[in-house]
Amino acid sequence: MDASANPSAVCEAARITKRYGETVALDGAHITITPGETHALVGRNGAGKSTLVSILTGLQEPDEGEVRFAGRPAPRSSERDAWRERVACVYQKSTIIPELTVAENLYLNRHDHNGLGLVSWKSMWRKAADLLEAWSVDVDVRRSAGELGVEQRQFVEIARALSFGARFIILDEPTAQLDGAAISRLFDRMRAMREQGVTFLFISHHLQEIYEICDTVTVFRDARHILTAPVGELPQGDLVAAMTGEAAGLRDRQARSPVPAEAPVILDARGLTDGEVYVGVDLRVQAGEIVGLAGLGGSGKTELAETIAGLRAPGEGTVEVAGRRPRAGSVPDSLAAGVGLVPRDRHHQGLIPLMSIADNTTMTVPERLGTAGLVSGRRRDGLAREMITNLAIKTPGPELPVNGLSGGNQQKVVMARALASDPRLLVLITPTAGVDVRSKEFLLAKVEEIAGKGTGVVIASDELDDLRLCDRVLVMFHGRVTTELAAGWHDHDMVAAMEGVDLDA
Amino acid sequence: MPETTAAPAETGRPAPKGPGRRTPAGLRLARLRDLALVPAIIAIAIVGQIVHPIFLRADNLINILQTMSEISLLVLAQALVLIVGKMDLSLESTFGLAPGVAAWLTVAVGTGSGLGLLSGFWAIPITLAVGVLIGVVNALFIVRFGLNGFIVTLGMLIVLRGLLTGISGGQTFFNLPESMIYLGSAMWFGVPASIWICLLLFAAGVLVMGFTGFGRSLYAIGGNVDAAKAAGIRTDRVLWITLITASVLAAVGGLLLTGRLASVAASQGDGAIFTVFAAAVIGGVSLNGGKGTVFGAFTGILLLYMIQNVLTLAGVPAQWIEALNGAIILTALALSRLTGGKTQE
Numbered sequence: 044m045d046a047s048a049n050p051s052a053v054c055e056a057a058r059i060t061k062r063y064g065e066t067v068a069l070d071g072a073h074i075t076i077t078p079g080e081t082h083a084l085v086g087r088n089g090a091g092k093s094t095l096v097s098i099l100t101g102l103q104e105p106d107e108g109e110v111r112f113a114g115r116p117a118p119r120s121s122e123r124d125a126w127r128e129r130v131a132c133v134y135q136k137s138t139i140i141p142e143l144t145v146a147e148n149l150y151l152n153r154h155d156h157n158g159l160g161l162v163s164w165k166s167m168w169r170k171a172a173d174l175l176e177a178w179s180v181d182v183d184v185r186r187s188a189g190e191l192g193v194e195q196r197q198f199v200e201i202a203r204a205l206s207f208g209a210r211f212i213i214l215d216e217p218t219a220q221l222d223g224a225a226i227s228r229l230f231d232r233m234r235a236m237r238e239q240g241v242t243f244l245f246i247s248h249h250l251q252e253i254y255e256i257c258d259t260v261t262v263f264r265d266a267r268h269i270l271t272a273p274v275g276e277l278p279q280g281d282l283v284a285a286m287t288g289e290a291a292g293l294r295d296r297q298a299r300s301p302v303p304a305e306a307p308v309i310l311d312a313r314g315l316t317d318g319e320v321y322v323g324v325d326l327r328v329q330a331g332e333i334v335g336l337a338g339l340g341g342s343g344k345t346e347l348a349e350t351i352a353g354l355r356a357p358g359e360g361t362v363e364v365a366g367r368r369p370r371a372g373s374v375p376d377s378l379a380a381g382v383g384l385v386p387r388d389r390h391h392q393g394l395i396p397l398m399s400i401a402d403n404t405t406m407t408v409p410e411r412l413g414t415a416g417l418v419s420g421r422r423r424d425g426l427a428r429e430m431i432t433n434l435a436i437k438t439p440g441p442e443l444p445v446n447g448l449s450g451g452n453q454q455k456v457v458m459a460r461a462l463a464s465d466p467r468l469l470v471l472i473t474p475t476a477g478v479d480v481r482s483k484e485f486l487l488a489k490v491e492e493i494a495g496k497g498t499g500v501v502i503a504s505d506e507l508d509d510l511r512l513c514d515r516v517l518v519m520f521h522g523r524v525t526t527e528l529a530a531g532w533h534d535h536d537m538v539a540a541m542e543g544v545d546l547d548a
Numbered sequence: 549m550p551e552t553t554a555a556p557a558e559t560g561r562p563a564p565k566g567p568g569r570r571t572p573a574g575l576r577l578a579r580l581r582d583l584a585l586v587p588a589i590i591a592i593a594i595v596g597q598i599v600h601p602i603f604l605r606a607d608n609l610i611n612i613l614q615t616m617s618e619i620s621l622l623v624l625a626q627a628l629v630l631i632v633g634k635m636d637l638s639l640e641s642t643f644g645l646a647p648g649v650a651a652w653l654t655v656a657v658g659t660g661s662g663l664g665l666l667s668g669f670w671a672i673p674i675t676l677a678v679g680v681l682i683g684v685v686n687a688l689f690i691v692r693f694g695l696n697g698f699i700v701t702l703g704m705l706i707v708l709r710g711l712l713t714g715i716s717g718g719q720t721f722f723n724l725p726e727s728m729i730y731l732g733s734a735m736w737f738g739v740p741a742s743i744w745i746c747l748l749l750f751a752a753g754v755l756v757m758g759f760t761g762f763g764r765s766l767y768a769i770g771g772n773v774d775a776a777k778a779a780g781i782r783t784d785r786v787l788w789i790t791l792i793t794a795s796v797l798a799a800v801g802g803l804l805l806t807g808r809l810a811s812v813a814a815s816q817g818d819g820a821i822f823t824v825f826a827a828a829v830i831g832g833v834s835l836n837g838g839k840g841t842v843f844g845a846f847t848g849i850l851l852l853y854m855i856q857n858v859l860t861l862a863g864v865p866a867q868w869i870e871a872l873n874g875a876i877i878l879t880a881l882a883l884s885r886l887t888g889g890k891t892q893e
Contacts (some may be wrong), residue, residue: 123780138778140771142838143764151768151779154761161759 059108086263131204141189146171309499315360335513348503353377383466401427401441451482617746621801625794633770633837641708643817646799651721668725679799683792732807753842770837
């Protein structure tokens with residue numbers, strides 16, 4: 044069919060286009076994976092990596108284009124077994140059933156039967172042990188799978204994938220939840236399997252890992268294929284440039300006037316440590332200062348910000364807000380100390396979708412709505428109207444349920460709620476995620492305006508546009524603050540710092 | 549190129565002895581969890597014997613087993629449904645309605661509200677058919693239309709209860725055909741048939757759930773339905789079969805009680821569902837699905853009925869039994885939560 048089909052490729056996807064309604068997730072993208080290599084797929088959020096994975100594993104069908112395995116067209120999407128023989132994917136989300144034993148997870152729905160037609164546990168345990176032994180995975184097959192750590196679970200899932208006969212394995216951000224030692228064990232395992240003829244497609248945000256383990260790298264950006272090159276021939280700077288593109292920032296912003304040195308310290312966090320999630324972080328924020336916490340998923344920035352806002356208690360260390368020390372992990376105490384929070388995910392922590400804008404925005408300030416615990420509807424709506432005007436929320440009135448609003452306006456409601464208590468410290472976690480450009484600009488301008496009035500601001504985000512307005516940015520990598528960048532940094536430096544690579548190296 | 553071998557080509561390694569089979573700790577743990585209630589059962593037996601020397605006599609033990617045999621089939625049914633990750637509240641109404649319909653159609657005109665349409669031979673087939681039908685309706689709502697199992701079966705509980713009241717006119721069916729009485733009243737080898745039936749069905753449950761691909765698929769679905777689908781399990785079909793089986797088990801349980809009492813009261817099974825859930829949960833079956841065993845469920849209901857028996861022997865006034873019973877169930881739930889740690893939900 045296709046003259047360019049490469050019979051020697053383990054897997055080849057050509058001219059793949061996939062749309063979800065208005066959004067184009069993949070736009071004529073292609074990738075070719077040759078036998079025995081470890082192929083990296085990189086790209087920033089929204090580049091189309093996840094869509095490609097679900098197409099390569101047969102979970103979704105492309106709108107256009109075709110997928111071939113070893114030169115032959117891919118099976119139909121209903122033939123799950125045929126797909127499983129060709130390709131397997133270890134997702135970030137576990138497909139292990141925690142209540143069952145490791146052995147049963149490996150041979151689920153393919154149980155061995157004895158002469159009476161009953162499940163033969165003995166032979167299943169033996170087969171499972173042989174399988175894990177063959178791939179040198181050191182796990183007791185009779186343990187229940189729920190007791191396994193992330194690392195062991197991944198090994199078990201890889202072994203299961205191999206047991207179906209697939210020798211092409213997709214690893215979707217396998218290192219995201221692993222610590223350094225576990226990552227190097229995973230890489231050892233991958234190298235050993237590569238010797239045994241296994242081909243990997245490796246997806247990671249961490250560029251240093253790609254240089255460590257991969258042979259070839261493919262970069263996707265904005266739903267398109269950007270480049271494919273041998274890892275050794277692609278300097279890290281070029282790789283980062285390919286990922287970020289030439290897209291300029293949201294807009295040129297005027298340099299913010301520096302925060303006076305004598306401004307009072309609003310946030311003084313010392314020695315914050317929580318296991319390996321974040322380690323030994325000190326953070327001081329002055330009144331009127333905007334401090335960024337940058338880092339990828341798993342860097343600990345979100346958890347750190349949540350700790351500052353009182354959503355989590357740290358293992359060690361203290362948080363002092365405007366001279367007060369709220370009880371660790373107590374949101375009411377933090378609110379009383381003057382912390383306002385825009386949480387990570389408005390759908391989970393930010394909003395109560397069926398309640399009105401008025402209820403949602405005033406949730407943090409019940410004491411201002413009336414006396415003796417009663418809520419005055421009039422006062423609540425008045426307060427809400429103020430905030431609707433203040434934040435330019437597009438709505439016919441405060442009584443509309445928030446799930447009737449667009450994403451941008453919903454996020455404004457979350458922001459309004461954080462501001463309702465007139466916070467002295469405003470903590471924002473990915474404040475512009477899933478928000479249109481106009482609302483994004485508005486929200487960021489609002490943050491600057493609030494800081495201008497003397498509120499200290501912490502922004503935890505991996506969006507460069509969010510970080511650009513910060514006076515300084517602390518970059519976290521695997522739980523530690525590795526770099527501090529003053530305002531005016533270049534995109535390449537920021538991305539490199541978040542990815543944990545040194546451009547000068 | 550793709551070959552469905554379990555291991556890579558060079559498996560000519562020494563026979564594995566190492567990691568895979570070092571200690572069957574998990575297995576031992578699972579078995580322990582299975583037997584978690586055995587010490588409690590022994591303790592109650594000792595207490596019972598101290599309270600009244602009749603407790604451990606064979607006829608008293610048979611008495612306990614027979615009183616629990618009917619409701620224990622509801623527990624078995626509920627355990628299956630819970631393990632697969634659903635709930636079935638309507639079991640207690642099925643328990644009354646299935647034999648109720650059979651009585652309605654077979655009891656001669658003149659006695660109560662019987663219609664006398666069919667001969668007594670049809671009583672048992674009708675009972676079972678009503679069980680299947682109720683299971684089909686439940687499955688239709690829950691599996692086919694994707695409705696929440698709790699609310700669907702709560703609705704069914706009320707509808708089915710109302711149907712029984714409707715066909716019986718709120719009265720009790722008497723003069724039942726011989727075939728309906730037999731199973732609940734016969735003695736096999738000196739022990740009531742209902743005990744044999746109960747034990748046989750539980751044994752079958754243990755076998756199916758522990759040693760057949762079908763049984764294991766119930767655990768897989770209850771544990772992680774997406775993973776079960778990914779493993780090629782036809783989850784909808786398994787759910788259908790499970791819900792229908794549960795209703796049929798409830799119908800059989802109702803038939804046994806009918807036989808023992810030689811009647812079908814309009815309130816047969818009324819209020820049983822709380823005990824059923826409690827027994828399953830005390831026996832280690834998780835309300836969240838995927839966890840628990842049929843044997844555990846059996847020990848759960850056995851423990852509850854032993855305690856009730858001890859209370860009766862101790863001369864607790866009948867008016868107080870119900871309150872005590874509820875309190876005991878709550879205590880047992882709290883205890884099993886404590887001893888089971890975080891594993892019980």
